[in-house]
Amino acid sequence: MYPMDQRPIGVFDSGLGGLTVVKELVKLLPHENIVYFGDIGRVPYGTRGRAIIQKYAMQDIAFLLQKDVKMVIAACGTVSAILPKETVKSFTFPYSGVVKPAVQAACAATVTGRIGVIGTSATIKSGAYGKEIRAIRPDAVVIGNACPLFVPLVENGFIGPDNQVTQLVARQYLAPILENKVDTLILGCTHYPIIKRIIGEIVGEDITLIDPGKETARHAAALLQSQGLLSDRKAPGECAYYVSDTADIFEQTASIFLQTDSVTGHIEQVDLDSLQPTV
Amino acid sequence: MYPMDQRPIGVFDSGLGGLTVVKELVKLLPHENIVYFGDIGRVPYGTRGRAIIQKYAMQDIAFLLQKDVKMVIAACGTVSAILPKETVKSFTFPYSGVVKPAVQAACAATVTGRIGVIGTSATIKSGAYGKEIRAIRPDAVVIGNACPLFVPLVENGFIGPDNQVTQLVARQYLAPILENKVDTLILGCTHYPIIKRIIGEIVGEDITLIDPGKETARHAAALLQSQGLLSDRKAPGECAYYVSDTADIFEQTASIFLQTDSVTGHIEQVDLDSLQPTV
Numbered sequence: 212m213y214p215m216d217q218r219p220i221g222v223f224d225s226g227l228g229g230l231t232v233v234k235e236l237v238k239l240l241p242h243e244n245i246v247y248f249g250d251i252g253r254v255p256y257g258t259r260g261r262a263i264i265q266k267y268a269m270q271d272i273a274f275l276l277q278k279d280v281k282m283v284i285a286a287c288g289t290v291s292a293i294l295p296k297e298t299v300k301s302f303t304f305p306y307s308g309v310v311k312p313a314v315q316a317a318c319a320a321t322v323t324g325r326i327g328v329i330g331t332s333a334t335i336k337s338g339a340y341g342k343e344i345r346a347i348r349p350d351a352v353v354i355g356n357a358c359p360l361f362v363p364l365v366e367n368g369f370i371g372p373d374n375q376v377t378q379l380v381a382r383q384y385l386a387p388i389l390e391n392k393v394d395t396l397i398l399g400c401t402h403y404p405i406i407k408r409i410i411g412e413i414v415g416e417d418i419t420l421i422d423p424g425k426e427t428a429r430h431a432a433a434l435l436q437s438q439g440l441l442s443d444r445k446a447p448g449e450c451a452y453y454v455s456d457t458a459d460i461f462e463q464t465a466s467i468f469l470q471t472d473s474v475t476g477h478i479e480q481v482d483l484d485s486l487q488p489t490v
Numbered sequence: 491m492y493p494m495d496q497r498p499i500g501v502f503d504s505g506l507g508g509l510t511v512v513k514e515l516v517k518l519l520p521h522e523n524i525v526y527f528g529d530i531g532r533v534p535y536g537t538r539g540r541a542i543i544q545k546y547a548m549q550d551i552a553f554l555l556q557k558d559v560k561m562v563i564a565a566c567g568t569v570s571a572i573l574p575k576e577t578v579k580s581f582t583f584p585y586s587g588v589v590k591p592a593v594q595a596a597c598a599a600t601v602t603g604r605i606g607v608i609g610t611s612a613t614i615k616s617g618a619y620g621k622e623i624r625a626i627r628p629d630a631v632v633i634g635n636a637c638p639l640f641v642p643l644v645e646n647g648f649i650g651p652d653n654q655v656t657q658l659v660a661r662q663y664l665a666p667i668l669e670n671k672v673d674t675l676i677l678g679c680t681h682y683p684i685i686k687r688i689i690g691e692i693v694g695e696d697i698t699l700i701d702p703g704k705e706t707a708r709h710a711a712a713l714l715q716s717q718g719l720l721s722d723r724k725a726p727g728e729c730a731y732y733v734s735d736t737a738d739i740f741e742q743t744a745s746i747f748l749q750t751d752s753v754t755g756h757i758e759q760v761d762l763d764s765l766q767p768t769v
Binding site for chain 2: 251252253258259260262263359360362363364366369376379380383455456457459460483
């Protein structure tokens with residue numbers, strides 16, 4: 212029999228987009244406790260330079276480890292794309308970003324080997340998705356395009372399937388993807404699945420959309436299972452949310468990503484100065 | 491004869507929008523040195539809570555004071571709206587935000603006393619413009635509306651006068667302003683004058699647009715003049731730019747606000763950890 216581990220799963224993001232991963236985790240592993248950290252005092256990461264993103268990410272991870280988590284999930288496309296491989300290899304705890312699970316799903320889905328990737332500026336500039344895809348499928352053609360307005364559009368509620376502004380922006384951002392005739396498209400930022408219907412209508416039914424949040428939750432569940440780290444709790448798990456700005460701001464936006472009317476669980480503001488500089 | 495002061499003028503902003511104030515200052519006071527701090531490692535401020543905004547602003551001011559500036563200009567609508575009056579009163583150096591100069595210009599321009607204000611969410615929520623306006627003109631009717639997408643639209647280059655996305659967003663944001671029949675509109679965020687033509691075409695010629703950047707530069711010049719703090723330098727003044735993320739990011743965006751092809755002057759990245767906690 213496997214050992215059991217009652218400690219929570221740690222999930223962090225630059226802001227609240229990572230809650231899409233929490234939503235999927237709760238579906239897959241309803242008896243697990245989850246600790247979420249959203250760095251809303253310094254969001255967004257996707258427009259920043261590599262060094263700053265790495266620094267912020269390492270502080271976020273250190274915070275989760277203080278909460279005695281059994282695994283860390285970087286539920287942030289930007290962090291997952293920017294954290295150097297050597298850094299990730301040095302981790303002494305189970306870790307997952309969103310890039311690898313999304314890439315595995317995309318490589319399983321594609322027929323033609325032509326894969327599109329959309330994400331923040333930092334994610335696309337990093338080329339991380341392309342590198343991971345070619346490691347699995349060296350002949351793949353990867354077409355990336357940064358969509359910097361999608362995050363503010365989602366966060367400001369421009370998310371209805373008939374929203375003209377988001378439709379117009381999405382048509383511009385997706386044009387180079389469509390011209391390059393991909394058959395699979397990775398929504399490489401946790402915000403993007405929220406406007407999946409708009410994206411899907413523009414690219415059409417023949418292009419498979421990959422949702423990294425869903426894939427990452429599945430990957431994390433499998434990893435915990437294989438390492439014997441699942442909880443044997445009978446009661447439903449609990450979520451605790453920590454944020455680096457006021458809980459008001461969390462509550463205003465969190466429901467977009469959790470897709471619930473109200474958020475249940477402990478919500479607490481963390482002082483940015485209390486974040487440790489390194490893991 | 492007045493004393494002279496060769497020290498630089500200090501200007502800061504959450505990001506690079508405050509460069510619109512630098513541009514105006516250089517026009518009005520071409521012999522002055524300017525030190526600019528743009529907190530691009532933590533931009534934007536306008537979506538954050540009051541406590542975080544105040545904390546960041548005090549660090550920015552402390553940084554400028556280390557550079558031995560003779561005056562501090564908060565070239566940021568959000569900071570100007572959020573910093574408490576008692577804090578500003580306690581300053582031992584000449585200081586200007588953008589709210590007061592803009593309000594004075596608006597009160598001089600309005601005939602009907604119906605004034606519109608657009609700004610970030612934090613600015614509009616603070617009610618700072620309304621309070622300042624009613625201090626001068628108690629019978630004024632002030633109509634505020636937050637325009638949270640304008641900053642990312644400008645920063646991502648959606649600024650051409652024919653840009654359909656920005657036109658569509660602006661029509662939505664300006665509708666409540668137009669319904670309330672204002673005769674003066676304060677562009678209460680340093681990013682907004684960049685899309686002044688789009689805003690102007692929607693509101694029409696009968697509404698006077700107030701540009702806080704321009705008004706603040708005028709106000710600062712008058713203040714320095716009246717206190718005998720201008721420089722008597724004969725050569726053109728120099729600008730030094732300090733930013734809290736990489737200079738690359740500064741160079742990509744700065745030209746939008748300075749409205750030049752290339753930025754001349756010293757550009758340097760400041761480590762966020764080196765920022766002092768308080769003034």
